[in-house]
Amino acid sequence: MSIRVASLRHIYHPGTPLETKALSGVDLTVDPGKWVAVVGQTGSGKSTLAQHLNALLLPTSGSVEVDGISTTAAASALRMVRRKVGLVFQYPEHQLFAESVLEEMAFGPRNWKFNEEDIRETTIRTMKLLGLPEELLPRSPFQLSGGQKRRLCIASVLAVRPDYLVLDEPTAGMDAPGRRELLGLLKGLVKERIGVVHITHDLELALAMAEQILVLEKGKTVFCGTPGSLMDELIERPIRGLCLPPILELVSGLRDYGYNVPFTLDAVELADRLEKEMRT
Amino acid sequence: MFALRGVSFTYPGAVTPALGGVELSIRNGEWVALIGANGSGKSTLAKLFNALLIPTRGDCLVCGLKTDNEDNLWEIRRRVSMVFQNPDNQIVASVVEEDVAFGPENLGLPSSEIHERVFDCLCLVGLEEKRRAPTYALSGGQKQRLAIAGALAMQPRCLVLDEATAMLDPQGREDVLKILRDLHKRGMTLVQITHRLDEILDATRVVVLGKGKIAWAGDLAGLFAMRDCFNEWGLEMPPLVRFSRKLQERNLLPKACLPFVKELLENLCP
Amino acid sequence: MKFLNHLTLGQYIPADSPVHRLDPRCKILSVVLLLAGIFMMKHPVAFIAWGIFLLFLSRFSRIPFRVVIQGARPVIILVLFTAGIHLFLTRGITLWEWGPLSVTKEGVGMAFRMGLRLSFLVLFAGFLTLTTSPMELSDGLESLFRPFQRFGFPAHEMAMMMTIALRFIPTLFDETDRILRAQLARGADLDHGGILRRMKAFIPVLVPLFVIVFQRAEDLAQAMEARCYRGGTGRSRMNPLRWKRTDTFAMAGTLVIVAIFVLMDLGA
Numbered sequence: 001m002s003i004r005v006a007s008l009r010h011i012y013h014p015g016t017p018l019e020t021k022a023l024s025g026v027d028l029t030v031d032p033g034k035w036v037a038v039v040g041q042t043g044s045g046k047s048t049l050a051q052h053l054n055a056l057l058l059p060t061s062g063s064v065e066v067d068g069i070s071t072t073a074a075a076s077a078l079r080m081v082r083r084k085v086g087l088v089f090q091y092p093e094h095q096l097f098a099e100s101v102l103e104e105m106a107f108g109p110r111n112w113k114f115n116e117e118d119i120r121e122t123t124i125r126t127m128k129l130l131g132l133p134e135e136l137l138p139r140s141p142f143q144l145s146g147g148q149k150r151r152l153c154i155a156s157v158l159a160v161r162p163d164y165l166v167l168d169e170p171t172a173g174m175d176a177p178g179r180r181e182l183l184g185l186l187k188g189l190v191k192e193r194i195g196v197v198h199i200t201h202d203l204e205l206a207l208a209m210a211e212q213i214l215v216l217e218k219g220k221t222v223f224c225g226t227p228g229s230l231m232d233e234l235i236e237r238p239i240r241g242l243c244l245p246p247i248l249e250l251v252s253g254l255r256d257y258g259y260n261v262p263f264t265l266d267a268v269e270l271a272d273r274l275e276k277e278m279r280t
Numbered sequence: 281m282f283a284l285r286g287v288s289f290t291y292p293g294a295v296t297p298a299l300g301g302v303e304l305s306i307r308n309g310e311w312v313a314l315i316g317a318n319g320s321g322k323s324t325l326a327k328l329f330n331a332l333l334i335p336t337r338g339d340c341l342v343c344g345l346k347t348d349n350e351d352n353l354w355e356i357r358r359r360v361s362m363v364f365q366n367p368d369n370q371i372v373a374s375v376v377e378e379d380v381a382f383g384p385e386n387l388g389l390p391s392s393e394i395h396e397r398v399f400d401c402l403c404l405v406g407l408e409e410k411r412r413a414p415t416y417a418l419s420g421g422q423k424q425r426l427a428i429a430g431a432l433a434m435q436p437r438c439l440v441l442d443e444a445t446a447m448l449d450p451q452g453r454e455d456v457l458k459i460l461r462d463l464h465k466r467g468m469t470l471v472q473i474t475h476r477l478d479e480i481l482d483a484t485r486v487v488v489l490g491k492g493k494i495a496w497a498g499d500l501a502g503l504f505a506m507r508d509c510f511n512e513w514g515l516e517m518p519p520l521v522r523f524s525r526k527l528q529e530r531n532l533l534p535k536a537c538l539p540f541v542k543e544l545l546e547n548l549c550p
Numbered sequence: 551m552k553f554l555n556h557l558t559l560g561q562y563i564p565a566d567s568p569v570h571r572l573d574p575r576c577k578i579l580s581v582v583l584l585l586a587g588i589f590m591m592k593h594p595v596a597f598i599a600w601g602i603f604l605l606f607l608s609r610f611s612r613i614p615f616r617v618v619i620q621g622a623r624p625v626i627i628l629v630l631f632t633a634g635i636h637l638f639l640t641r642g643i644t645l646w647e648w649g650p651l652s653v654t655k656e657g658v659g660m661a662f663r664m665g666l667r668l669s670f671l672v673l674f675a676g677f678l679t680l681t682t683s684p685m686e687l688s689d690g691l692e693s694l695f696r697p698f699q700r701f702g703f704p705a706h707e708m709a710m711m712m713t714i715a716l717r718f719i720p721t722l723f724d725e726t727d728r729i730l731r732a733q734l735a736r737g738a739d740l741d742h743g744g745i746l747r748r749m750k751a752f753i754p755v756l757v758p759l760f761v762i763v764f765q766r767a768e769d770l771a772q773a774m775e776a777r778c779y780r781g782g783t784g785r786s787r788m789n790p791l792r793w794k795r796t797d798t799f800a801m802a803g804t805l806v807i808v809a810i811f812v813l814m815d816l817g818a
Contacts, residue, residue, distance in 0.1 A: 042419055042449045056731050079737075087735040094725075095732040097757035107754065111737030142761070146318055157736060173446050175317040175475040176516030201449040243450060246478070247519040249541045257549035267519040271526035274548070278532055330776055354778065362776040369769035372777075374562070374684045374717045381788035383777040394788040412564050416720040430777065 001067050003030040003053060003085065003164055003195065008062035010048055010219075022048040023219045025062070032163055033193040037210035039203055041241050045219040046199045047090075050166050053197060054085035067163065083112055086162035090169045092153035093146070101127075101144075101152060102137040108160045122159050129192070130155040130185050147178040151185070164195040171205070183209060204245040207231065207265055217241035231263040281438055281469050282306040282329055286338035289324055298324040299492045301338070306485075308437070311460075311470040313480035316489035317514025322473045325489065326442040329471060330360045343437070358387065361431035365443040367423035376418070376426060377402065377411045383434045401429040405459055421452025428459060438469035445479060453479070478518050481540060488513050504539055520544065561621075562683050568796070569611035569681045574690030576797035580804040581678045587808035588670045596815040597666055603807065604673055611681050621676040622669065629672075633665035684716035686789075692782075693791055706782030714770070722763070729758050 005028040012020045023045045030036050030053075040046045051057040052064050055071040055078045064071045066081045089095070098104035105123040114122065124134055130151040136144065141152055150170070158165065170186065171179040187209070190196055200206055206213050207227045215223040215230070217240045223230055234244055235252050244252070247265060254261050259277045264270050284304045290297040299321045306312050316322050327333040328340050331347040343359055345352040361383075364370050373379035377398050384394040402408045405425040410418065418426060424444060431439060441460070445453040461482055464470055472480065480486060486503045488496040490513050496506065504525070510517045520539040527533035527548075537547045564570075569577075591600060608615045642656030679687070692709035699705050733754045734740070740751050 041451055042421070051731065054735055056735060082735060082737060087732075089728065089732045089735070092732065094762055095729055095736075095754070095758045096761075097754045107738075108736045111739060160737065175514055177317060177511075177514045180516075245519075246541050247523065250520065250523070250544055253541065253545040254548065257545075259549075265519065267522035268526060271523050271530075274527070275530055275532060327772075332772055332776060354780075357776060357778045362773075364769065364773055366769060368721055369766050370773035372714065372717060372770070372774060374713075375564075378683070378685045378788065382774075382779070385785055385787055386778040386780070388784045388786045390786065391788060391790055394786070398788065414562070414564075414720075415717065416724075434777065 001032060001163075003028070003067075003197075004063075004065045005029070005049070005052070006063050006065075008049070008052060008064060009060050010045075010052065010057060011060045014060065021219055023052075023216075026214075026216065026219070026221055028214055028224070030164060030195045030197055032195045033190055034212065035187075035190050035196045035198060035210045036212045036214065037198045037200060037206035038214045038216060039200060039206045039242065040216035041201060043218070044216040044241060046201075046216050047168055048219075049216070050087065050168050050197065050199050053164070053166050054087045055081045056087065083160060084162055085164045085166060086157040086160070087166045088154050088157050088168065088170060090172055092157075093149040095153065096141040096149065098141060100138050101132075101141050104141045104152060105137075105156050105159050108156055112160050114160070119159075122161065126155045126158045127152075129158065129188065131181065147174065147181070150174065150178075151182065154186075158189070158194075162194070164197065165189060166197040166199070168199045169201070170198070171200075171202075203242055204247075204265065207245070215239060215242060228263075235263060281308050281310070281343060282471075283341040284328070284335075284338065285341075287328065287335040287340055288337040289321075289328065289333060290336050291324075297336070297492055299328075299335075302492075302494055304487065304494060304497075306469065306471065308469055309464075309467050311464050311472065311482060311484045313483035313486045314471060314473045314489060315475060315477065315480065315486065315513075315515060316495070317475060320489040320514065321492040322475075322489050323442050324492075326362070326440050326471065326473050329438070329440050330362050331356045332362070358434055359436050360438045360440060361434050361436035363424070363427050363431050363439065363441045363444045365446050367420060367427050367447065370427050370430070371415050371423060374415055376407060376413050376415055379415055379426060380429045380433050383430055387434070397433045397435070398429075401432045404432060404462070405429045406455075419452070421448050421455050424448060424452065424456055425459065428456070432463075436468075438471065439463065440471040440473070442473050443475075444472075445474065445476070457482070475515065477515060477521075481538075488515070490514070501536065501538060505535075561679065563613055563617065563680050564683070565612045565681075567610065567612040567681070569607070569677070571796070572681075572800055573791055573793050573797045574682050574686040575694055575791060575793065576801055577678055577682055578687075578690050578694060580801060581675055583804050583808050584674045585671055587811055588667060588674065590812050591667060591670075591815055592663065593815045596811055599811055599814065600670055603811075604670070607674075607677060611677060613677070613680050618673060618676060618680065621680060622672045625668070625672050629665050629668045632668055633661040636664045637661035684713055686791075687716075688713045689787065689791055706785075710782075718766070721766075722759075725762055726755065726759055729755050729762075 005026060008023055008026045010023040012022055026049060038046045038049060048057060052059060058072055066084050069077050069081055071078060071081050096104060098107060102123060105127065106119045109119045109122060127134065132148065132151055132155060141149065144152060154170065171182060174182065186196065198206065198209060210227060213225065213227055213230050214221060222239055222241065223233060231248060233239065234248060247267060248263060251261055251263055251270065254274065259274060261270060261273045261277060282305060284302050287299060287302040288297050289299040302325065314322050314325060324333065328335060328347065329342065331353050334348045340347045342356045345356055347356060371379050372382045380398045380401055381394050384397050399408065402411060405428050407422065407425055407429060410422065415426065445456050448456065457479060460470055460472065464482065472483065474480060483500060485499060487494060495513055496509065504521045518539065524533055524537060524539040524544060528535055533547055537543055588600065591597060605615065608618050637653060637657045638651055640654055640657035640660045642654035644652050644654050646653045688709035691712065692705050695703060695705040738751060738754055740748065
């Protein structure tokens with residue numbers, strides 16, 4: 001049981017002057033309960049990849065399988081895939097439309113023919129998961145604060161109980177407290193055995209959150225592995241399309257000088273280790 | 281350049297004021313970073329500088345001109361240009377150079393001067409080769425640079441950037457910051473609104489806003505020496521600041537060292 | 551699998567051609583003349599003449615003929631529909647009958663004529679938008695309508711509205727595309743059920759679109775104000791319209807061509 005992407009290629013507008021190769025040969029596996037980050041600059045193909053995971057886009061060649069169901073199979077299978085893989089677009093608050101939070105939450109479940117009792121139960125449960133109080137149910141979604149809107153959108157996708165959640169830049173435009181809160185809540189989803197795919201251009205965030213990182217550049221995989229091995233590799237050689245977070249740049253400089261300090265994003269840990277090094 | 285005296289602002293229909301009793305003055309050539317959490321009143325303050333909003337109480341003076349006087353609006357907006365958050369929502373024309381020309385055209389300048397300004401400003405932001413390109417085909421970062429060119433074409437004395445990098449990727453953000461550094465060197469007054477502390481490392485002064493009031497003001501070294509206030513302000517301390525503070529506490533790093541990679545390495549690896 | 555594609559709309563294609571360099575007013579007036587001429591075309595010879603002229607124009611304006619045709623694609627249904635109506639509803643000598651439907655000899659002629667007329671109308675009009683930037687186009691219209699300003703016609707405002715509308719068409723298409731995808735990802739079913747159900751299914755797309763449009767309009771108004779926009783008075787232009795000798799020639803040339811074509815048609 002997992003999402004399996006194998007030698008995925010995607011070409012936009014094939015055969016026209018606008019032909020662009022968005023993805024050329026990408027492999028990825030997402031297991032339930034794992035946090036996978038896809039990192040890359042604008043135009044690296046990360047959003048294209050995201051849309052393949054729930055069959056909004058279909059491969060030009062290669063395959064995407066969700067729990068054994070191929071996205072290129074029959075239309076009924078395709079709906080099954082969309083149900084299994086929730087996709088939250090960038091700035092999802094731009095898709096709010098309903099008169100009340102309850103209606104907004106019920107949109108997905110109704111599309112998948114949940115019965116009404118089930119809808120209420122799942123709505124309240126998912127809202128709690130994302131830290132939204134039940135009192136909000138009758139309110140208009142447009143009256144919520146920015147952070148609440150964002151969480152409502154994610155909750156509305158989660159309401160159909162998908163096995164995987166794909167998030168495109170979920171913290172874009174949020175300030176530090178909002179971001180911290182949201183990431184904490186999302187981390188909780190992993191404990192609920194949901195596989196999270198986090199699309200971002202923020203390497204530091206990916207390193208801090210993910211168990212596995214895929215780095216894309218111009219549609220090609222330039223790295224795939226654990227955050228630890230990515231840090232090691234980044235110090236060894238620059239990876240195209242990625243710039244070193246300042247703290248790692250510092251670590252690299254300190255090591256060049258001869259201090260034996262670890263590659264870490266944790267400032268306090270780094271300070272402690274450096275202190276020990278300096279005292280000896 | 282700017283003088284705000286006891287400025288309050290309440291949006292029509294709102295109960296709580298967005299800004300309350302703000303005292304602030306900004307001199308020519310300064311690079312002021314205005315930081316604060318979402319909803320702290322940063323954007324409201326930005327719009328006061330350009331007379332897009334008029335204080336409900338108090339005075340806002342731009343180059344000695346009061347913004348609540350209709351007759352001054354024109355002069356104020358010529359001197360203070362703005363760049364907004366969403367690049368898509370501030371581009372008027374379908375072709376790059378036509379968009380840059382929009383401001384100067386509003387000023388009624390002669391054609392030859394408009395051409396000159398358009399070319400100069402596009403060069404400044406590195407878009408001269410995209411002169412005839414359709415605006416919708418630009419990337420987010422390019423669009424924002426175009427917006428800056430459009431603002432500069434007014435030949436303002438001050439540029440106010442309202443979260444101008446919030447929607448850009450790291451490369452786009454760096455491109456914009458590079459332009460700002462360049463402008464600052466040429467003597468442009470900059471007011472940069474952001475909630476990312478890693479973007480303000482070039483600012484000559486920092487103003488922290490919280491709940492519509494100025495919570496703190498001072499220089500970068502002073503800001504990074506503040507204790508425990510960051511959470512309260514809704515800001516996140518960059519890791520390097522946390523790191524250098526830890527070392528300063530243990531006297532392993534001079535107090536004056538700023539949390540930049542280069543400075544830190546110079547101090548730690550003599 | 552892009553759901554919407556704005557590139558099929560007749561959009562400006564920058565190039566350096568004699569047609570591109572003409573004054574937009576000249577192009578607008580010429581197109582009006584051409585369209586009037588096309589409305590009068592009846593005889594097959596005239597169709598061929600107009601067709602050759604179309605090819606010539608494509609060559610002369612350095613717009614590949616393929617692109618010219620592509621621009622007309624969105625109206626194919628309209629053309630077929632019009633042709634169909636004429637095919638079945640024109641009375642005359644019956645050629646073929648099936649139940650209540652009958653095709654007459656006159657019907658076939660009418661269908662061809664109307665279909666071609668409509669296609670030619672769209673194709674010729676397309677040259678205007680293909681070779682004229684939106685800004686030039688609105689400048690041209692503004693200048694042509696300026697005399698009517700005396701009677702309270704808001705020429706500048708109309709032109710500015712047009713500029714902005716053209717600027718935002720691609721953006722809004724992208725936006726709609728994104729909202730569509732987002733709601734599809736939430737399980738929205740947009741292509742099943744009767745008309746009423748389908749219309750209802752589009753509410754989750756339309757409401758967010760309206761919200762965004764209003765937000766954009768507000769932001770844009772503010773951005774324009776910040777750049778000292780205060781209506782048409784006192785505004786200058788980067789490229790002021792200048793009527794050149796070539797424009798007069800082009801205008802005269804169009805007049806002669808249309809006259810010849812019309813006379814040829816009447817004579818044939």
